[in-house]
Amino acid sequence: MERPQELLKPVKRRLIYLTFALALIVELVPLPVGSVRWLPDFVGMLILYWVLNQPSRVGIGTAFLLGLIADVATAGLFGQHALAYTITAYLVLLRQRQLVMFNLGVQAIVVLGLLQVNQLIMVIARMATGSAFVGWSFFLPPLVGALLWPLLTNLLVLPYRQRSL
Template identity: 75%
Template sequence: MNYDRPQELLKPVKRRFITLTFAIALLLELLPLPLGSNRWLPDFVGLLILYWSTNQPRRIGIGTAFLIGLLADVTSTGLFGQHALAYSVSAYLILLRQRQLVMFNLGQQTLVVLVLMMSNQLIMALARWLTGATFPGISYFLPPLIGALLWPLLTKLMLLPYHGDHR
């Protein structure tokens, strides 16, 4: 191990890259998938809200999370405002402890992501329930678990374009 330079030197994150990641996640919502496959797919937009709120809190805050949530509501054709509410709450909770969260290792961050993704699902289920929908069942809470398991991979993937030269 070489101790004369930092472990990780990152280039600044470009706003275009952040926008591209959200566009890709929203397009994933529009993919025609076989019936039943959405039972296990995580909320990629929600994961990105958590990722960017943690790592770029000045760029992705509560207002941006709300607007992206409205776009997610439109693409998912669900109850209008449910994603916006859930993402806003998640961004708020991330921003409360953002400085601590970036110091956590990936395992600790994964646990936080699991709790926040579960809270997103619970908020959306409550919003649907208050409008007269039935409880979707316990399988409704499987995607947050899969999303949390994907958190370390997402973190590594998002950092790939921004590693500096280590010559």
């Protein structure tokens, strides 16, 4: 599926903030305990999305700040999300021009890899600071996240379609 090169309205800064706020809210929702095992990291996915599509607005600095907030929200170690998001944002920025041109399927595969890098960095950070390995199920959420990627992209493009279409 080649992505149509449609003309979109310019993205408003407000929307970006709103989506991040929503993602953080999802982190904070008191969900049943088991759901953490498969629920993807929405903040991480949104950072990837916005860095990919709006690299001039959302960059490494934003990723770092959001990572700090996510650290507090998830009651993790201070800096683990920040480090992971910073590195994945940089990886996206390296090949941003290329990645934008890919269709959603290929993008999803790339996103899977990037989300796994996220998880890997966090695991390494936790294990380096003395935590035990949590098990391979820790690498399951990125799969779900990659499956949700096309849906997320279509959803976020929705407000910017021209009315005439």
